[in-house]
Amino acid sequence: MKLRKIPHGVHPNLLYPSYKSTNERAPRLPAVALEPAAAELSGPHFERTLLYPNHDDMTRQTGGMPLGERIIVTGRVLDENGDPLPDTLIELWQCNASGRYHHEMDQHDAPLDPNFRGFGRVMTDANGRYRFTTVKPGAYPWRNHPNAWRPAHIHYSVFGKTMLERLITQMYFPGDPLLGYDPIFNSVPTDRARERMIAHFDLETTQPEFALGYHFDVVLRGPEATPENR
């Protein structure tokens, strides 16, 4: 198997000076080209035993209901050829509706919600589909630059079939006025690629009297098409 080359204009450059942490963490020497071998072209499988109670519903992981706007997010994990990836692990984490993470290093002066931890884990079904319920995360300030605020986002960690497909990204919400000011979002070089990270409002997933629905597909690197398998 051979994976397609990553197209230009999709992933951020490692050094993106307006996101300050890149200045001392991005490697300065060029990456060395590697001919992928067995380790790169394989990867771990995950079992449903990793799915803890209410793994797919962040609103039901404690005794009570968290504050905030309840949402349902659905979508598919696909490769760039459009083929769905079944039984793929997605790990999720986010801040609460007030913009505070359940994390010891988050010192933002916004309330923690005793009913919200903000961690989820789902696996795609046979058609590559996933679904989870949560509350919409809030915006929060960070110290990257004066008056810096992160747009609302949910962190996604996704495994494909091989370690080279591995992806960690963030899902953003449509119409968020903070997107234009966010160096992490704008580290992605093209409009088309940035739009890939924005969920769509989805009336079909929206449940009356219960929760708004959003749709978000994740697309991973895929194998080069060959005459035999196309």
Place this chain on the structure above:
Amino acid sequence: MAELLITPSQTIGPFFKEGMELPQGDTLFPESVPGRRIRVAGIVTDGLGQPVSDALLEFWQPDAAGRFGGPRQGSSAGFGRVLTSKDGRYSIRTILPGTVPAADGNLQAPHILVVIFARGLLRQLVTRVYFDGEALNATDPALARCGARAATLVAKRDGADAYAWNISLQGTNETVFFEA
């Protein structure tokens, strides 16, 4: 043929801890798997020489016979995931990987694939750790591509069954990262 644009990478940020912890993530193989048991440990530093206390490291390797993906509770044997500590340190328990061929059929030296995520990394870094004293290091095709910097990928012996391997994200002795 459908062709979709891949989803861009974004940083893991600083707040992933509980969301990304895996049970026994530092132990790559169950006790029953045969092989030479080793420990690999070290420190991750940034361009200022400061420890990186919020990195996530993932490891993927074959067993001693060169086979990938045997059974293990919840996931595959040979996979590991650890978070660096407050002082930037990590440690895994594994077995010395077996040899597997490169794309051209020649044997590669034993190595573990390592993927690094951290705040300030807008996409993951991909590297490999090799082991000091392995004869195949001299002819490994990936090490050969690294020239004088190949030494940054070779873990040093640190006792009978332990190896020390530090990761320098930037600057002095910057670790080789691969593009594949």
